[in-house]
Amino acid sequence: KALARWLEKNMDRAMPKIVVHDMNRIYSYEIDKGATALDLAFQLDADKALHVEHVYLNKRKSPMQLSRVLRNGESFRFTYNEERVPKFSWLNIVKTKYAREALIKYFEIIYQEIH
DSSP: OHHHHHHHHHHHHHSOEEEEEETTSSOEEEEETTOBHHHHHHHHOHHHHTTEEEEEETTOSSOBOTTOBOOTTOEEEEEEOTTOOOOTTHHHHOOSHHHHHHHHHHHHHHHHHHO
């Protein structure tokens, strides 16, 4: 049982990582291989990620899907809209534990406010 608990707590550290860069290639960020653009938004700033609208990858002029799986070495830029709120479908997009927990926490708070 102790091994199972340890593995559960430390599994994130065992995941292979990739490195992505901000659009100006000034900053680099390490994230789990297989993570989506939405996962990265939550890793950078969970509060802002709740209002993420678009992601632009590799200096493209048109936005990509937030569900897009990131590749090693890509560059990114996010745009935000304070009026945008998370959708339950985002839980199907995120792959990282941190992003999933942040979304669940948000939905729990909203549920408590409604009831």
